[in-house]
Amino acid sequence: MTHTISLRENLVRNKFNALKLYFLIGLCLTGFFLLTDEVLAIDTIEDFDSYPVNTFLDIGTGDWLDVSNPLKVLDSRFYSSPHSAYLNWGLGFRASGLDVSASNSQNMGFNIYVEECPIGSPFFISFNEDSNYIGSFQSVEIVDDECEIKGMKSGGYETLGSVPFDTWLTWVFQQSEIESLPYVRYSLNGGFDYSDWLPMYSGVVRDIETFWIQSNANNELWVDNITTGLPVCEIGSCNLCEVYGTCVEAGCNWFYSIYLQQSYCVEPYETDPEECGSFFKCPFCLTQTPCELELGCEWVDRGLGDKCYMTEATIPPIQEEWEVPDLEDCGALSGVEKWLCEIKNDFLGVFMPSQAKVSALYQTIGAFKEKFPFNYVDSMKVFFTDISDSIDEEKPIPIKILGQEANVSFEFWEEETTIGGVGETFKNVLFDFTTIVVLVGFFVWLVSLIKRFF
């Protein structure tokens, strides 16, 4: 009887433990999915059919981020116009108050969501209509397993980048600050890694009054977060300043990243005002005299008036980003080999990261290495490497004896002697000897360190 009760108790206990285990697993899975949802959050898809034609979008309608410049839905049905009659549909907005002219560097941006990369040249963006038509650009094409972004350049459409399926694309348009021409550019996924400036079709400076998202195919496509008045090059958004001049004019600091090996604009940080010095400190010299007294500085006009610059700004080559290796091409195979190859590719594809994610990781680690203490350590490493690489091994040592000037002759370095039957130059013997002395010194210090520790 006791044995039976004991078995039953064990059974109940086991069931209770299993229940606890299931609860724990469920909790973990819920947490994982909540976290995954947080990490990979996608906004609600906008339903444009809910917006009546010729109405303005107001606060509280949908999930628009910014309505400071009300946007007007011109048409949410199939679109046709004289210059794009072949289109199946289009979505147009009148951006009242939006002025992207040469005298005004306002900008705008919006998200586009593609569920599946359409084949061909499925949709593009155009500005204005009819006589005020400025131009159109951007196209998405399916190439292999990735959506390729193409942009109009002087030589025609060129591939500017690629994004995976099922991703929000954030495109931001700005007036070029390099040239006062109607240029536009874009960045993907809200990043600040902008594309090249793309010239408008007409090359004529006109205000952008409307923009259209158009398609010549029935593609699944949503648009969201249309916004104007995005941050421009100013304190608080210094990363939008792309050239030295505008960066400094905006009150931001021009920074050189050792890790990324490129210069960019950062938010202003506290610097010592009296720090006029050599090389990297040249920009702190405000007048000509202290500038020219410093090593490696020159007082010149590089298009922004006379300022103090480094004499030889050596810009190292840009470090290439990490690239995801391609999967094996199974096209040339046949039969079982092709089958196995495709299975292998499918399996590897599950664990193969996308280029966008790898690039994002690269940028994140780059930002991490810009933080203390890694930036200081990197600077030290560069410092020591430069010293060991730059030391002039053949520099003569001048001497002056009784008014006679000469250089020390080091010919005796090359004199050979025999040690243990092996011929060695005096230089090598001395070099080895000093190396041993240094190592012995280091060993003594190491022993003292261990003693101090224990």
Add this chain to the structure above:
Amino acid sequence: MSVADIILSLIIWIFQKLILPILPTNLPALSFVSFNALLEGSLKHNLIYSFAGLNEILNIKLVFILMGSIVFAEIIMWLVKAGFFLVKLIRG
């Protein structure tokens, strides 16, 4: 989206939300720009000038590596001792 993408998203999120915001770029006592300028500006060129010619008889690279190791180890040692001191202080 592959498994690797999800893992990378998680890593990126951890870095961007938890690690990067709390790590400083500059030390209050010596900003990175000043530190870099000190090394790259006067110190490096003075050392290069001073050590010119010595590399034939002295392994300068080894000396620098050992010096760097000593500085690093001494700092770690100091931090460990400071930690022990704090522990003793708290425990009375």
